[in-house]
Amino acid sequence: MVNATDQANTTGQELYQAGTQGAFAGPEKYFTGDVSVEMLFPANDTAHYSGAYVTFQPRADTAWHHHPADQYMTVTSGTALTATRDGKVIKFKTDGPTNV
Numbered sequence: 869m870v871n872a873t874d875q876a877n878t879t880g881q882e883l884y885q886a887g888t889q890g891a892f893a894g895p896e897k898y899f900t901g902d903v904s905v906e907m908l909f910p911a912n913d914t915a916h917y918s919g920a921y922v923t924f925q926p927r928a929d930t931a932w933h934h935h936p937a938d939q940y941m942t943v944t945s946g947t948a949l950t951a952t953r954d955g956k957v958i959k960f961k962t963d964g965p966t967n968v
Contacts, residue, residue: 884909894922894930901928924948 889910894903902925911918917937924930924946934953941950941960948960 882909882912894928898931898933899928900931901925903928903930 887906889907891904891906894905904923906921906923908919908921917935921944932951941948943960943962945962949957950960951957
């Protein structure tokens with residue numbers, strides 16, 4: 869029997885077991901308040917972006933920034949606010965986004 873990691877290595881897939889990519893407190897350069905970052909997968913030569921669960925405690929915030937490879941967000945609980953490059957503010961909840 870071939871294990872999943874060996875099979876993925878021969879098919880061009882990368883597998884990352886949950887909890888193996890590290891976790892850390894959100895750096896003060898990018899966040900205020902209590903923010904934790906749990907890495908899901910790293911950037912590589914093909915995909916020049918990484919993935920992470922970023923968890924904000926109440927009143928925590930992120931600095932204004934942009935993502936050259938775009939940003940993909942999933943709200944798993946609570947409410948989030950984000951802004952677009954053209955200045956629209958979007959409020960996200962687990963039941964979907966609304967314009968503010």
